[in-house]
Amino acid sequence: MSKATERATQVFKEQIDAPTAAFFSSCVSCGMCADACLFYTETGDPKYTPINKLAPLRKVWFQEYTLTGKLLKLAGISKPLTDQDLTDWEELVYDSCTMCGRCSMVCPVGNDIAYMIRKMREGFAASGHAPESLVGATRRAVEIGSPMGVKLPALQAQIRHLEEDTGLSIPMDVKGVEYLCMLSSMEIMNFPEYIGAIAKIFKHAGVSWTLSSEAFEATNSGIQIGVSEIAAELVQRIVDAAEKLKVNTVISPECGHAYTALRWEGPNLVGKRFDFEVKHILEVLDELRAAGKIKTKDKMSERLTYHDPCQIARRGGVLEQPRKLIREFSDNFVEMPDAGAMNWCCGAGGGVSSNERADEIRIKVFQRKKDQIDAVNPDALVSACSNCRIHIEDGLEEYHMELPVLSLTETLAEHLDDSVET
Amino acid sequence: MTATEWLLWARGPAFEIATVILVMGIIVRLIEILMLGRKENLAAPKGSATTGGLRTIVSRSVPDSGTFQRSTFTIVAGYIFHIGLFVVIFLLAPHILVFSKLTGLSWPALPTTIVDAFAVITILALIAVLINRLNNKVKRYLSGPMDYIVWALTTLPLITGYMAFHRIGFSGPMLIALHIMSVELLMIAIPFTKLSHAFTLFLARFYNGAVTGIKGVQS
Numbered sequence: 012m013s014k015a016t017e018r019a020t021q022v023f024k025e026q027i028d029a030p031t032a033a034f035f036s037s038c039v040s041c042g043m044c045a046d047a048c049l050f051y052t053e054t055g056d057p058k059y060t061p062i063n064k065l066a067p068l069r070k071v072w073f074q075e076y077t078l079t080g081k082l083l084k085l086a087g088i089s090k091p092l093t094d095q096d097l098t099d100w101e102e103l104v105y106d107s108c109t110m111c112g113r114c115s116m117v118c119p120v121g122n123d124i125a126y127m128i129r130k131m132r133e134g135f136a137a138s139g140h141a142p143e144s145l146v147g148a149t150r151r152a153v154e155i156g157s158p159m160g161v162k163l164p165a166l167q168a169q170i171r172h173l174e175e176d177t178g179l180s181i182p183m184d185v186k187g188v189e190y191l192c193m194l195s196s197m198e199i200m201n202f203p204e205y206i207g208a209i210a211k212i213f214k215h216a217g218v219s220w221t222l223s224s225e226a227f228e229a230t231n232s233g234i235q236i237g238v239s240e241i242a243a244e245l246v247q248r249i250v251d252a253a254e255k256l257k258v259n260t261v262i263s264p265e266c267g268h269a270y271t272a273l274r275w276e277g278p279n280l281v282g283k284r285f286d287f288e289v290k291h292i293l294e295v296l297d298e299l300r301a302a303g304k305i306k307t308k309d310k311m312s313e314r315l316t317y318h319d320p321c322q323i324a325r326r327g328g329v330l331e332q333p334r335k336l337i338r339e340f341s342d343n344f345v346e347m348p349d350a351g352a353m354n355w356c357c358g359a360g361g362g363v364s365s366n367e368r369a370d371e372i373r374i375k376v377f378q379r380k381k382d383q384i385d386a387v388n389p390d391a392l393v394s395a396c397s398n399c400r401i402h403i404e405d406g407l408e409e410y411h412m413e414l415p416v417l418s419l420t421e422t423l424a425e426h427l428d429d430s431v432e433t
Numbered sequence: 434m435t436a437t438e439w440l441l442w443a444r445g446p447a448f449e450i451a452t453v454i455l456v457m458g459i460i461v462r463l464i465e466i467l468m469l470g471r472k473e474n475l476a477a478p479k480g481s482a483t484t485g486g487l488r489t490i491v492s493r494s495v496p497d498s499g500t501f502q503r504s505t506f507t508i509v510a511g512y513i514f515h516i517g518l519f520v521v522i523f524l525l526a527p528h529i530l531v532f533s534k535l536t537g538l539s540w541p542a543l544p545t546t547i548v549d550a551f552a553v554i555t556i557l558a559l560i561a562v563l564i565n566r567l568n569n570k571v572k573r574y575l576s577g578p579m580d581y582i583v584w585a586l587t588t589l590p591l592i593t594g595y596m597a598f599h600r601i602g603f604s605g606p607m608l609i610a611l612h613i614m615s616v617e618l619l620m621i622a623i624p625f626t627k628l629s630h631a632f633t634l635f636l637a638r639f640y641n642g643a644v645t646g647i648k649g650v651q652s
Contacts, residue, residue, distance in 0.1 A: 030640035032466040036633040042571035046503040057574035079625045117500050121493050121638030278475035328649030349499045
């Protein structure tokens with residue numbers, strides 16, 4: 012066994028817990044997870060069956076943690092993990108799984124397959140079997156502070172532009188405010204309007220907020236590539252900033268995995284409960300709406316639909332809020348089939364969009380999203396994740412579809428009633 | 434050995450051995466799982482893990498409509514043979530006698546002709562499931578020798594039971610002996626194969642529902 016495979020085996024052993032063992036013990040090879048996964052439904056290739064993507068982890072579980080497996084391994088019947096296994100499975104665990112967790116909702120015996128993919132990536136990354144572009148993004152996140160290499164001056168420049176354009180002020184490093192707003196690099200570089208929208212809405216609602224110059228990046232390459240030490244370091248930066256600024260709530264931006272990283276994995280990664288709350292921007296906006304602090308001036312009549320980002324909806328529990336918010340600015344909202352907790356992934360989450368090697372397959376499996384959109388034929392699609400947004404725009408272009416893809420927060424801001432300050 | 438001797442052996446020592454292996458095997462299996470433990474979740478919960486876990490144990494038996502449309506055969510055939518197995522195993526009068534001898538508990542039986550009909554339907558469903566496993570590219574891809582062995586071990590007691598009930602092929606005692614021995618093979622296999630899902634599924638569904646329950650999602 013090579014050093015790399017030994018390392019992978021060791022990390023797998025550390026990652027396997029009671030849920031993992033219960034899941035593998037229960038699999039009956041029914042194949043229903045394949046029907047739940049867009050990488051299978053759109054390619055028809057059985058190797059993309061979600062449970063098959065876990066074969067290396069399953070092998071180590073069987074040989075190390077079951078009586079039968081131990082005996083078969085001793086007898087030489089069950090062969091140990093090989094370098095070839097890791098090489099062959101790298102594409103399956105990184106390029107063709109977005110950890111969207113749809114399979115985890117469908118498995119009749121209750122296996123949380125996405126939970127195990129997250130664990131399996133730890134072993135792949137530790138043994139040097141992670142995709143190069145994801146390694147690069149992770150390195151930039153650690154060294155520069157952003158997977159896209161965005162530095163503070165770039166954010167400051169965007170803020171200056173926004174302040175000039177909108178006349179609103181965008182606070183930085185203000186202590187004792189209610190909210191610390193996190194951003195994703197994609198928002199800073201591609202969708203700075205998001206920052207302007209936040210400034211406008213929070214002014215309208217009369218709440219105090221700030222950005223932090225020391226921690227503005229919410230995305231977390233560590234949880235995508237599967238290196239918990241790095242993920243913890245990235246979360247710690249945010250924890251430090253939140254504690255330093257003494258805010259009550261940290262707001263996760265329009266990004267899927269950032270929410271998972273900070274809200275659900277964060278305290279577990281850094282090993283302590285947070286002294287502040289973590290909320291997704293949609294949760295904050297919906298609270299403000301419920302408190303009567305958001306008033307819109309008009310409603311769009313265009314047919315709108317909403318794409319649930321997996322990590323925000325199915326894996327995050329933010330399901331009702333976007334619907335309630337959209338109804339504030341739309342009177343023509345339609346749901347796509349399977350919307351909500353069973354929504355189909357755009358095909359680019361979980362590090363797939365940062366992984367150049369997966370460019371071809373992510374566009375191919377976009378067909379699933381296209382079919383879902385075609386079923387309701389909307390005039391515009393609203394979402395709340397910049398990664399979903401960029402990929403959906405890519406996909407629409409590839410499939411020659413004309414459809415505006417809107418940010419929920421930005422669209423809400425556009426329809427605010429400026430004449431009132433609540 | 435004569436047919437009667439076979440029968441005595443099958444109902445006596447063999448059944449005792451099979452029962453011990455089944456019970457001990459399942460206990461070992463569950464301990465193997467539980468001993469691995471899981472880390473405490475430090476994230477502030479949106480909902481209850483326990484409630485979520487318990488809910489998923491029940492709710493996962495009912496697929497959502499989209500899943501039902503995509504996996505119709507697997508779900509319908511699966512339901513038929515699982516219900517069939519339940520009826521045949523637990524609601525046939527002679528089986529209830531065996532259980533009450535073991536546990537002291539007893540419950541009403543279904544008329545044997547009805548159980549016989551369930552047995553036939555179950556055998557047909559299992560044959561359909563096998564044909565599907567051989568023809569469906571995902572299932573064929575996922576299947577190893579054990580998947581087919583387990584299928585045979587599950588189907589055999591139904592066939593031997595049907596033969597015994599209708600006295601096909603052998604003498605009465607021999608047919609009963611064969612039926613009991615085929616059940617014993619199945620009992621021995623349960624803890625060491627995917628058949629253990631009959632027990633571990635409750636844990637798996639619980640863990641799944643607990644994770645989503647904390648996040649305020651019903652899975």
